[in-house]
Amino acid sequence: MAVDHAKGRYDVIVVGAGYGGATCAALLAGRGYRVAVIDKNPAPGGKAMTLHRDGNSYEMWPIVGGPATGSRIEELLELIEAPVPEVILTPERAAEFRYIRPDGSMTMTPVGSLPGSVMGLPADPSVGEPELAAAAAMAVAALTMAENDLALLDDVDILTWMSTYDVGDVLRAHQLAILNLLFVAPVDRIPASEALRTLKDFGLKGAGRYHAGGYAVPAELAVEYVTSRGGTYLPRTAVDRIVIENGTAIGVMASGVLVEAPVVVSNAGIQPTVLSLAGPDQFPPAYVDRVMSLEPSWAFVGLRYFLDAPVMEVPMILQFSGQSWWDTDRYVAARAGHWPDHPLLFAATPALYDPTLVADPSRQVVLAGTMASPDPKSPMSAAAIERTDAEMLATWPELEGHVTRRESFTAANTSAASRASVVPGQGGECIGLAQVIGQCGASKPDPVTPVRGLFLTGCDAGGYGCGTHQAVESGFVVADLVAAALG
Numbered sequence: 064m065a066v067d068h069a070k071g072r073y074d075v076i077v078v079g080a081g082y083g084g085a086t087c088a089a090l091l092a093g094r095g096y097r098v099a100v101i102d103k104n105p106a107p108g109g110k111a112m113t114l115h116r117d118g119n120s121y122e123m124w125p126i127v128g129g130p131a132t133g134s135r136i137e138e139l140l141e142l143i144e145a146p147v148p149e150v151i152l153t154p155e156r157a158a159e160f161r162y163i164r165p166d167g168s169m170t171m172t173p174v175g176s177l178p179g180s181v182m183g184l185p186a187d188p189s190v191g192e193p194e195l196a197a198a199a200a201m202a203v204a205a206l207t208m209a210e211n212d213l214a215l216l217d218d219v220d221i222l223t224w225m226s227t228y229d230v231g232d233v234l235r236a237h238q239l240a241i242l243n244l245l246f247v248a249p250v251d252r253i254p255a256s257e258a259l260r261t262l263k264d265f266g267l268k269g270a271g272r273y274h275a276g277g278y279a280v281p282a283e284l285a286v287e288y289v290t291s292r293g294g295t296y297l298p299r300t301a302v303d304r305i306v307i308e309n310g311t312a313i314g315v316m317a318s319g320v321l322v323e324a325p326v327v328v329s330n331a332g333i334q335p336t337v338l339s340l341a342g343p344d345q346f347p348p349a350y351v352d353r354v355m356s357l358e359p360s361w362a363f364v365g366l367r368y369f370l371d372a373p374v375m376e377v378p379m380i381l382q383f384s385g386q387s388w389w390d391t392d393r394y395v396a397a398r399a400g401h402w403p404d405h406p407l408l409f410a411a412t413p414a415l416y417d418p419t420l421v422a423d424p425s426r427q428v429v430l431a432g433t434m435a436s437p438d439p440k441s442p443m444s445a446a447a448i449e450r451t452d453a454e455m456l457a458t459w460p461e462l463e464g465h466v467t468r469r470e471s472f473t474a475a476n477t478s479a480a481s482r483a484s485v486v487p488g489q490g491g492e493c494i495g496l497a498q499v500i501g502q503c504g505a506s507k508p509d510p511v512t513p514v515r516g517l518f519l520t521g522c523d524a525g526g527y528g529c530g531t532h533q534a535v536e537s538g539f540v541v542a543d544l545v546a547a548a549l550g
């Protein structure tokens with residue numbers, strides 16, 4: 064392992080170069096701290112890592128961010144003086160919502176990525192004036208809600224909050240499918256505060272954020288910035304242990320070497336950090352009990368299709384029926400084998416919004432998936448992939464003749480790219496901790512742990528919002544906390 068001992072001790076070691084770790088490391092390096100970033104993966108980005116193979120670049124799985132503009136990702140890029148490598152999907156071509164009616168026919172609604180247009184509603188004939196008026200009233204309530212009113216909704220689930228607006232079955236199915244996609248969690252347990260804060264951002268600042276060259280580019284640039292400021296980046300290096308003496312973090316053990324620093328920031332997930340890397344004996348029993356009880360988000364699993372012809376025409380597709388969205392009961396039923404006729408399907412073709420990703424424009428890589436159990440050992444990943452494939456081929460039969468290779472991605476693959484499975488059923492989560500009541504807002508775990516000098520960053524602590532944006536938000540919050548601790 065190439066630790067630069069000439070530099071002496073580091074001020075901060077960041078375990079993990081996911082969006083949370085990379086952000087936190089760059090901001091601290093920018094403030095003059097000596098930072099080492101250690102990651103088990105070959106490249107930065109964590110769950111949002113971009114793969115570069117055979118002249119093509121593509122995400123490991125479908126990924127797109129929000130808010131589109133004025134985001135924390137943009138702020139990070141400005142602070143590290145990186146060129147803003149941004150391709151925000153164009154309004155005409157961003158996405159399509161495809162609602163499957165009970166009789167099997169389909170309503171297709173094009174959606175833009177500009178502020179307001181993400182709220183595009185399915186233009187189904189069954190949606191009349193009263194439903195549209197209710198949806199408009201709900202959107203106004205969400206977009207104008209003040210922060211102190213939002214904070215009162217930590218313990219109210221979004222399904223209950225929405226039930227006061229009679230939007231009808233189609234718009235309800237549409238809104239709940241979007242919530243499932245954003246949070247990958249049961250709609251009857253997502254706090255209204257978290258959902259509305261996020262939807263407000265999307266409504267006011269747009270969605271459909273992408274970065275030219277691959278979604279992971281900001282994380283890659285953040286890590287480059289760390290090294291440009293004299294810091295160290297060690298890829299392909301797993302941290303085996305966070306070393307703690309007398310209740311204080313003093314460094315990490317990686318590849319048999321002790322790397323020392325008075326602050327360790329872990330992006331490896333709260334459960335792996337506390338229960339495995341640091342060890343439960345280092346924490347008060349009540350803290351360990353709480354950490355053990357935390358619940359992961361569901362997984363998102365599916366397939367990468369490598370095509371020898373450009374079959375797909377729309378960059379992003381969200382396809383659903385009235386049965387596709389999941390609350391707790393529907394998830395439990397699907398886990399037991401009772402799947403809806405049409406699984407919620409999200410498909411993305413990155414080259415349609417960033418042509419630089421493919422060496423040969425006559426080819427495409429299509430990423431498609433659906434929700435499943437986060438348990439890396441669960442058979443639900445295989446069942447979900449089978450259903451995703453069937454739904455894709457039923458919708459685009461012409462795909463089959465052009466597929467040169469299929470690669471599946473499972474909860475186990477997600478765990479390998481991000482966090483270890485240290486609690487039964489956890490590891491392959493799509494987001495991080497589930498954004499459910501009791502784990503968000505005031506109840507979200509504190510990034511400051513009971514061990515002096517040990518902090519958490521990423522989707523488990525310190526942020527809010529959708530996936531990568533939540534991780535970056537956490538990176539900002541934690542960089543401030545660390546700077547305050549170091550002085």
Ligand SMILES: Cc1cc2nc3c(=O)[nH]c(=O)nc-3n(C[C@H](O)[C@H](O)[C@H](O)COP(=O)(O)OP(=O)(O)OC[C@H]3O[C@@H](n4cnc5c(N)ncnc54)[C@H](O)[C@@H]3O)c2cc1C
Pocket residue numbers: 078079080081082083084101102103104107108109110111124125126127128129300301302303330331332363364432477480481482483492493494495520521522523529530531532534
């Ligand atoms: C299929 C799928 C689709 C998604 N789609 C979207 C989307 O469209 N939009 C969106 O915003 N988000 C999406 N997400 C979620 C988003 O990718 C994550 O929420 C976010 O990237 C998590 O960032 P993080 O910083 O919390 O940690 P992670 O990305 O989990 O990074 C953790 C890092 O820590 C490293 N690490 C862990 N343990 C160790 C160790 N012991 N030693 C060294 N390194 C270690 C890992 O290698 C990894 O690099 C998706 C995720 C998946 C899986």
